[in-house]
Amino acid sequence: MTTLKNYSRILAMAALVFTAVSCDTNNNADSDLELIPVNSVTVSGYTVSLHAETELETGANQLYWQIEEGSKPAEIESFTITPMMDMGQMMHSTPYEQPVTSDEDEDYLQNMAVFIMPSGEMGSWSVSFEITRMNGETVSGELPIEVSSSWKFTSTRGDDDKVYYISWYAPQKPVSGNNDLVFLIHTRTGMMDFPAVENAELSVYPYMDMGGGSGHSTDYTTPVAMGDGFYQGEINYSMSGVWTTSVQLIAENDTLPEVMFEYSVQAK
Ligand SMILES: [Cu+2]
Known part of the structure; x- marks a missing residue:
């Protein structure tokens, strides 16, 4: 690997x-x-x-x-x-x-x-x-x-007000077929201190809305901790087009509010 x-x-x-x-x-x-x-x-x-x-x-x-x-x-x-x-x-x-x-x-x-x-x-x-x-x-x-905003970054906050920063690390350019799926997660312990979150659990769900109330997911494996805040799995997009992927983080036994990435997958 x-x-x-x-x-x-x-x-x-x-x-x-x-x-x-x-x-x-x-x-x-x-x-x-x-x-x-x-x-x-x-x-x-x-x-x-x-x-x-x-x-x-x-x-x-x-x-x-x-x-x-x-x-x-x-x-x-x-x-x-x-x-x-x-x-x-x-x-x-x-x-x-x-x-x-x-x-x-x-x-x-x-x-x-x-x-x-x-x-x-x-x-x-x-x-x-x-x-x-x-x-x-x-x-x-x-x-x-200058830093522009991108779809590859979001954050979520627990009941204890602790913030988690979730970066979509890969694929940088999603394509139909198989892609590594990698997230990078940090938290904040001070204005200058942003340690990596090493031992969280993720649950993710990719979804394509086909309109008219129908839609589908696709094959993927749940990203698991690889150290240094990286979480790696795989995703096999069955179609190009607009996809969403929800991410829910369980860190320190706290289940955090779900976040959503929305992006487009290019035909290979
Ligand atoms: Cu700022």
Whole structure:
């Protein structure tokens, strides 16, 4: 069985296979990644550039970072980030990992971030970063980002007011036939602390409304905990078109209010 550490790589490979047959690519030769620039900023001679596979959106995103000094890759000791949303009255972070050298292309540092809100009137996102030079000095800066809302993210709240963030991790582009079905679940223990939920149970139900009061489900296996907040199962969509999938979470013996994802499945 596929380990989840390799999951983003597999997604990227799947994306590559798809783009290779569907359009011209402008990949550089040593990279399998198809990235778009998100934003960049220069501080104290270091240019920090953020790239991603798509526009940033609510739910799970892979972030790809390059740090250059005078248009050459910077030789630095470390690079750490903190995504922050400024909501005027308060600030909060989001579930995220620290960047490490990308498995897919070692020219990038890569990390995952799950954005829990879109940018908008409620608040704005930025990523604070700190570069540690080889001599131990630090340089810090901030990169504003835009996060749009997507269908791949929702949250639910228990009677005790504890919130659970549910990200639809895979399939990123559902297609008819078999797909891995992966959710990523976090909770919040403070404005800066969003631990993964490791031992929840999920029940899911995919449904296609055929109109006139009729509809049907399809073959699937219930996602089970794989560690680090990932829950993996499979789904075999019998038809393309608009599907819903309800998700109910049982965490710490609390059955949480059901949430619903709605999305469209492309013909394969
Ligand atoms: Cu917010």
